[in-house]
Amino acid sequence: MEKIAIVGGGIIGLTLASYLDPKKFELTLFDDGAGQATKASAGIISPWLSKRRNQRWYHLAKDGAAFFPKLIQDFQLDETIYQQCGTLLLQPAETLSELASLAEKRRLTAPEIGTIQLLDAETVAKKIPS
C-alpha cells in the first residue's frame, strides 16, 4: 500500500487526511503540537471583497470559500461548524458603490457571495442596534 505522510494537523492537513481513502493509502499525520494558524483563526470566511491585487491569492481564497459547503455535506457537519450568516462591510459612503460594483463583478465567478445589498446608516443601526 502506498504510504503518505502529511506534516501539519491544521485545517489543511486534517482536510487532506479526511479525503484520502485509508483503504488505498497508509496515512501518517505528523504534528509537533505547536498548533499555529488554525488555532488562532477567527473563523470568518469572506474573501470576495478583498482589494488585494494578488490574483492567485484571490482565486485560492475564493475556491476555499466555495469548498466549505461541500466539506460540510461530505462529512455531515452541522451549523456549529459552518453557518452562512452574511457579511456586513462598513465603509465611508463615497467608496461603497465602488465596492458594490466589485462585488457584483466577482459574483459572476463566485455565486456563493449571495445577495448584495447597499444599506444606509439607518438600516445598519436597525440590524445592529448596539
Ligand SMILES: Cc1cc2nc3c(=O)[nH]c(=O)nc-3n(C[C@H](O)[C@H](O)[C@H](O)COP(=O)(O)OP(=O)(O)OC[C@H]3O[C@@H](n4cnc5c(N)ncnc54)[C@H](O)[C@@H]3O)c2cc1C
Ligand atoms: C490570528 C489569525 C486569525 C485568522 N483568522 C482567519 C479568519 O477569520 N478566516 C480565515 O479564513 N482565515 C483566518 N486566518 C488564516 C487561517 O487560520 C489559515 O490560513 C489556516 O488556518 C492555515 O491552515 P494550515 O493548516 O495551513 O496551517 P496551521 O493551522 O498553521 O497548521 C500547521 C500545523 O503544522 C504544525 N507544524 C508546523 N511545523 C511543523 C513541523 N516542522 N513538524 C510537525 N508539525 C508542524 C503546527 O503545529 C500546526 O498544527 C487567521 C490566521 C491567524 C493567525
